[in-house]
Amino acid sequence: MKVLLFDTFGTLVDWRTSLIAALTDFGHQKGRQFPADELVDRWRTAYEPMMARVRTGKLPWTDLDALHRMALTELLPDFQLSDLTVAEIDQLTFGWHQLSPWPDSVQGLTLLKRKFILAPLSNGNFSLLVDLAKFASLPWDTVLGSDLFRHYKPDPETYLGACELLKTSPAEVMLVAAHNYDLKAAQSHGMKTAFVARPTEYGPHQSKDFGPEGAWDFVARDMIELAGLLGC
Amino acid sequence: MKVLLFDTFGTLVDWRTSLIAALTDFGHQKGRQFPADELVDRWRTAYEPMMARVRTGKLPWTDLDALHRMALTELLPDFQLSDLTVAEIDQLTFGWHQLSPWPDSVQGLTLLKRKFILAPLSNGNFSLLVDLAKFASLPWDTVLGSDLFRHYKPDPETYLGACELLKTSPAEVMLVAAHNYDLKAAQSHGMKTAFVARPTEYGPHQSKDFGPEGAWDFVARDMIELAGLLGC
Numbered sequence: 001m002k003v004l005l006f007d008t009f010g011t012l013v014d015w016r017t018s019l020i021a022a023l024t025d026f027g028h029q030k031g032r033q034f035p036a037d038e039l040v041d042r043w044r045t046a047y048e049p050m051m052a053r054v055r056t057g058k059l060p061w062t063d064l065d066a067l068h069r070m071a072l073t074e075l076l077p078d079f080q081l082s083d084l085t086v087a088e089i090d091q092l093t094f095g096w097h098q099l100s101p102w103p104d105s106v107q108g109l110t111l112l113k114r115k116f117i118l119a120p121l122s123n124g125n126f127s128l129l130v131d132l133a134k135f136a137s138l139p140w141d142t143v144l145g146s147d148l149f150r151h152y153k154p155d156p157e158t159y160l161g162a163c164e165l166l167k168t169s170p171a172e173v174m175l176v177a178a179h180n181y182d183l184k185a186a187q188s189h190g191m192k193t194a195f196v197a198r199p200t201e202y203g204p205h206q207s208k209d210f211g212p213e214g215a216w217d218f219v220a221r222d223m224i225e226l227a228g229l230l231g232c
Numbered sequence: 233m234k235v236l237l238f239d240t241f242g243t244l245v246d247w248r249t250s251l252i253a254a255l256t257d258f259g260h261q262k263g264r265q266f267p268a269d270e271l272v273d274r275w276r277t278a279y280e281p282m283m284a285r286v287r288t289g290k291l292p293w294t295d296l297d298a299l300h301r302m303a304l305t306e307l308l309p310d311f312q313l314s315d316l317t318v319a320e321i322d323q324l325t326f327g328w329h330q331l332s333p334w335p336d337s338v339q340g341l342t343l344l345k346r347k348f349i350l351a352p353l354s355n356g357n358f359s360l361l362v363d364l365a366k367f368a369s370l371p372w373d374t375v376l377g378s379d380l381f382r383h384y385k386p387d388p389e390t391y392l393g394a395c396e397l398l399k400t401s402p403a404e405v406m407l408v409a410a411h412n413y414d415l416k417a418a419q420s421h422g423m424k425t426a427f428v429a430r431p432t433e434y435g436p437h438q439s440k441d442f443g444p445e446g447a448w449d450f451v452a453r454d455m456i457e458l459a460g461l462l463g464c
Binding site: 065117125126127129130133134141142147148167168 | 397
């Protein structure tokens, strides 16, 4: 095993808490009242079907920044925020570039980096992932964004495209993720798999991924334990 | 200015000394006598016209690993080495993934990383640059290889492709290079430029790039001085 690829949103960074904080701050600064947690939960729910439309070809290739923006714009009227300016919508969308890591993420990756090549394999676009790594101090060796492949996970082009760029066989690569669907896809292409549960990712609305649901190669409580399991 | 992109071969790593050492070791291990320095110099000279053939469309897209391999294979008969095995040719070609940095490179990049996003913008392919960074401890935020653009510098697609992936305007990006032709191309696309001389890159055969030959934004003796000039 030579390379560890990581799902990022949910697996390494706590998007929900970070975005609720950013939207709450925004509301205070602008003197606007709205339920930030509800907006964030609906935002996340709204962009999933948009990615599906890209996957099925109903929408041409559109990167995650643009999907985030479209999804937010559609939601704003329900929160009496349809008068936001373009700059304000951009500012909120950019919140996805500034998410806090889970407490174990940076230390775990730093340990794992001693022995493996580390990169995100995320549905985020390249620039989003680069900004996010800078903000959250994620010590990547390189970044793999979905715009390099013009496909979203779990499309095969993402997993196999990463192996092709890195010139590794799938068996030399392990995907680390908090989501069973992602590991299932990676395993189907011959990659190794590691599951790390993030049971608070969706806050009170979490309904799945509390535990491993497949024959994954490794299961760890957090990234530091994973580093230990891998001898780092 | 948000992003610093770096030419890599010659600018950050001493390919000539490293490859001469690797080929000399190889000769000792295999009990073969050949002038390693001459082979390295001719190897470097031989792959330049191959890149030109890719640039002009005479050769379909071929990555740098493959060009290195082709160029070496063509040279072997002149050094009485035409009996090398495929594995041996692969091993020698992989030498380009394991080059030593100039003495100031790692410290300079580490300082610059505090303030800027750092990435190579090299004619090397993605996997070569990832391996090289791991070997030489180059602390990139991300890696940009020529295979992402399927073009070699100084084709515009490389400079502009990097800006597009990073979602930056050229004016927010500076290219750092030891080669005036590279800076000239970057500047023509609106990028900032910094020149760092590497007068021993080609050993006794160096014939150019002893000093700046354009109105570059910064000129520094090495990467540590450049970090100082940029307030890092």
